[in-house]
Structures are given as structure tokens and as C-alpha cells.
Amino acid sequence: MNETTSNPAPPLSDEDTATYTRWFKALADPMRIRLLNLLAVERRAMAVGEIVEHLPIGQSTVSHHLKVLAEVRFVLPEPRGTSTRYAVNERCLERFPAAVRAIMGLEAGRA
Amino acid sequence: MNETTSNPAPPLSDEDTATYTRWFKALADPMRIRLLNLLAVERRAMAVGEIVEHLPIGQSTVSHHLKVLAEVRFVLPEPRGTSTRYAVNERCLERFPAAVRAIMGLEAGRA
DNA sequence: CTCATTCATCGATAATCGACGATAGTCGAT
DNA sequence: ATCGACTATCGTCGATTATCGATGAATGAG
Numbered sequence: 001m002n003e004t005t006s007n008p009a010p011p012l013s014d015e016d017t018a019t020y021t022r023w024f025k026a027l028a029d030p031m032r033i034r035l036l037n038l039l040a041v042e043r044r045a046m047a048v049g050e051i052v053e054h055l056p057i058g059q060s061t062v063s064h065h066l067k068v069l070a071e072v073r074f075v076l077p078e079p080r081g082t083s084t085r086y087a088v089n090e091r092c093l094e095r096f097p098a099a100v101r102a103i104m105g106l107e108a109g110r111a
Numbered sequence: 112m113n114e115t116t117s118n119p120a121p122p123l124s125d126e127d128t129a130t131y132t133r134w135f136k137a138l139a140d141p142m143r144i145r146l147l148n149l150l151a152v153e154r155r156a157m158a159v160g161e162i163v164e165h166l167p168i169g170q171s172t173v174s175h176h177l178k179v180l181a182e183v184r185f186v187l188p189e190p191r192g193t194s195t196r197y198a199v200n201e202r203c204l205e206r207f208p209a210a211v212r213a214i215m216g217l218e219a220g221r222a
Numbered sequence: 223c224t225c226a227t228t229c230a231t232c233g234a235t236a237a238t239c240g241a242c243g244a245t246a247g248t249c250g251a252t
Numbered sequence: 253a254t255c256g257a258c259t260a261t262c263g264t265c266g267a268t269t270a271t272c273g274a275t276g277a278a279t280g281a282g
Contacts, residue, residue, distance in 0.1 A: 223282105224281100224282085225280105225281085225282085226279105226280090226281085226282100227278100227279085227280085227281100228277100228278085228279085228280105229276105229277085229278085229279105230275105230276080230277075230278100231274105231275080231276070231277090232273105232274085232275075232276090233272105233273095233274090233275100234271100234272085234273095235270100235271085235272085236269100236270090236271090236272105237268105237269080237270080237271100238267105238268080238269070238270090239266100239267085239268075239269090240265105240266095240267085240268095241264100241265085241266090241267100242263105242264085242265085243262105243263095243264090244261105244262085244263090244264105245260100245261080245262075245263100246259105246260080246261070246262090247258105247259085247260075247261090248257100248258085248259080248260095249256105249257090249258085249259105250255105250256090250257090250258105251254100251255085251256085251257100252253105252254085252255080252256100
């Protein structure tokens with residue numbers, strides 16, 4: 001539908017608001033942005049120990065950040081024996097800009 | 112340049128990381144998302160007192176949230192005598208998706 | 223000038239969060 | 253079964269933050 005005209009665009013539902021809040025919270029930290037960017041630039045699944053070597057924080061903290069990013073599906077874990085590799089979820093690219101546009105009242109339903 | 116191919120996309124600079132962190136922090140709160148969505152849906156500058164009537168929080172808290180959103184230029188203040196109206200900054204629509212794509216290593220310089 | 227209105231700022235409080243170190247759990251190899 | 257390597261969880265601490273109520277500052281009306 002054409003929602004770009006002067007329609008009375010509907011406000012966000014409480015559910016969508018909560019969802020978008022979780023997404024933004026997940027990226028509202030410099031280390032998580034660097035982490036996600038690292039995985040994106042390397043373009044491959046990386047083990048936790050490998051990621052730790054690229055960031056100025058400890059292993060437990062990296063594991064925590066990966067958990068946060070995984071909870072919103074920005075990264076996907078790949079258990080590999082005793083190790084666990086993490087990779088970027090390419091799909092978060094599509095949903096994220098759509099969320100911004102929904103907040104701005106430029107899209108009604110899902111997009 | 113064509114950075115959409117399989118180039119070794121450069122990592123984010125510390126400066127860009129800090130900038131994007133501030134943007135995401137600004138939206139990492141349900142009330143600020145509702146606030147921004149309210150201004151976007153209404154499609155007009157609104158006085159603080161008017162905004163307060165639409166949200167379940169006090170006037171001082173609304174004023175605080177508006178300050179946070181204004182610091183990253185997501186809203187723009189319009190002093191009007193004793194009142195102050197706030198309006199959405201349409202430009203944040205353009206920059207935001209570009210930031211996400213930069214984190215994902217899909218864009219090199221500015222976009 | 224005085225007063226009422228409107229918004230911003232201040233101080234306090236409780237909750238959330240990022241960081242660490244230590245510990246526990248899991249798996250493969252020996 | 254034991255050991256070693258790797259990751260997840262736990263407890264804690266300090267910093268940040270969302271919220272409130274009260275106060276302060278600026279403006280327009282009378």
C-alpha cells in the first residue's frame with residue numbers, strides 16, 4: 001500500500017516498541033559494535049578465543065556480549081565440539097532499517 | 112567505488128564506532144522510541160506539555176528524553192516564547208540505515 | 223512590576239549494565 | 253577414567269541511567 005502520502009500512520013504497538021528497544025539495546029555498546037563489525041569484516045564464523053584476541057576485554061565479557069547479540073539473532077552460534085563459532089546473521093540487515101522506518105511512521109505492517 | 116564485491120572491507124574507525132554507539136543508545140529506551148514515534152506520526156512540532164499528555168511519565172523525564180534525542184539530532188527544538196516545540200529531524204532517516212550497513216561492512220566511506 | 227505558565231535543571235533513589243576474576247560445564251584426546 | 257582446552261555462568265563492583273519531585277529560569281499577560 002502507499003503509506004508515503006499524508007495518511008494518519010498508526011503508532012507503534014507496545015510489542016513492536018519492546019522488540020525494537022531490544023534491538024537497539026543490543027547495539028548500544030561500543031564493544032558489541034566492534035564485535036559485530038569484526039565478524040562482518042572477516043566474513044566467517046569465528047571461535048570465541050579468536051574474537052578475544054581482537055578485542056581489549058576478557059573472555060567472559062566477550063562471551064556475555066555474544067550472548068546478548070545472539071538473543072536478538074544478530075549473530076548465530078555454531079557449536080563445534082568444545083568450541084563455539086559465531087557468525088553474523090545476514091538477516092538482521094533487512095529487518096533493522098525496516099524498524100527505523102516503522103518508528104518514523106513510514107511503514108504500516110511488517111516489511 | 113564498488114565496495115559491494117568481496118573486497119576486504121575496512122573495519123570501523125573508533126570515531127565512527129563512538130558515533131554509532133551514541134545513536135543506538137539514544138533509541139535504546141522504550142519511552143524514547145514512543146516519543147520519536149509520536150512526533151513522527153503526528154507529523155508536526157509538539158510542545159513539551161503536549162507530549163507529556165501522551166506518555167505515562169512526568170514532565171521532567173520527558174524533558175530529559177528530549178534532550179537525549181536532541182543531542183544526536185533525532186529531534187530538533189524550536190523555542191517559541193515560553194514554550195518549546197520539538198519536531199523529528201527527517202535527516203536521521205537517511206543516516207541511520209547507512210550506519211547499520213557500515214557496521215556490516217557493506218559501505219566504506221560516507222554514504 | 224507582578225504573576226502565571228512553561229520548560230529545563232538539580233538532587234536523590236533504585237535499577238540496569240559493563241567489566242573482571244573465579245568457577246563450573248562440555249567435549250576430544252590420551 | 254583422566255587430563256587439557258575451550259566456553260558459559262556466577263558473584264561482585266563501579267558507573268551509568270531512568271524516574272521522580274522540587275526548584276529555578278525565561279517569557280507573556282495583566
